[in-house]
Amino acid sequence: DGGITQSPKYLFRKEGQNVTLSCEQNLNHDAMYWYRQDPGQGLRLIYYSQIVNDFQKGDIAEGYSVSREKKESFPLTVTSAQKNPTAFYLCATRTAANYGYTFGSGTRLTVV
Amino acid sequence: AQSVTQLDSQVPVFEEAPVELRCNYSSSVSVYLFWYVQYPNQGLQLLLKYLSGSTLVKGINGFEAEFNKSQTSFHLRKPSVHISDTAEYFCAVISSGNTPLVFGKGTRLSVIA
Numbered sequence: 001d002g003g004i005t006q007s008p009k010y011l012f013r014k015e016g017q018n019v020t021l022s023c024e025q026n027l028n029h030d031a032m033y034w035y036r037q038d039p040g041q042g043l044r045l046i047y048y049s050q051i052v053n054d055f056q057k058g059d060i061a062e063g064y065s066v067s068r069e070k071k072e073s074f075p076l077t078v079t080s081a082q083k084n085p086t087a088f089y090l091c092a093t094r095t096a097a098n099y100g101y102t103f104g105s106g107t108r109l110t111v112v
Numbered sequence: 113a114q115s116v117t118q119l120d121s122q123v124p125v126f127e128e129a130p131v132e133l134r135c136n137y138s139s140s141v142s143v144y145l146f147w148y149v150q151y152p153n154q155g156l157q158l159l160l161k162y163l164s165g166s167t168l169v170k171g172i173n174g175f176e177a178e179f180n181k182s183q184t185s186f187h188l189r190k191p192s193v194h195i196s197d198t199a200e201y202f203c204a205v206i207s208s209g210n211t212p213l214v215f216g217k218g219t220r221l222s223v224i225a
Contacts, residue, residue, distance in 0.1 A: 031210070042217035043202065045213075048212050090156070094213075099144050099213075103148075104155050105155045
């Protein structure tokens, strides 16, 4: 089945540690996105990539980094510079046709 | 920059009653509009979308929405809700081209038995 795999589903880290969230897709979609979700805040865009080896900052990129070395993969690193990293993180892909977005099932990160 | 306003953060409604979830977007020359549903600890599932054509759009699970360009609105409706419709609903907009999807803050729909 085609889809998006986000792993792990739950992640716990100590304050000050970097952590990398995985997002893998087999949909052959060019564009990939990372959103952060907080209660009452909706989804806010962190980074996105429209082609391999290229990515752009979203609205809340500070404290995060990404890479796009392969079409299938778009990992997100939450660095120690991110002041409040505890949140639900969603990865999405987009097909060029009809602007359809497909979402992964998310990773809930808790920093203690 | 494009923005989306969902006018109600929470909407309680009795089972089998009708419901409307309101969404307004900032004006743009052309926009594409979406409604997504999210169940707890899950990703987002597309309910319906407006790209062009008829302003009344029908989606999954009996939902529909109407695009109103003059009022820059895209309200979601269902004539009779079920307990299983309890979830968070997000309105989203994309301008033409490759700009990313912009979301509203969500409306939590609670269906009461």
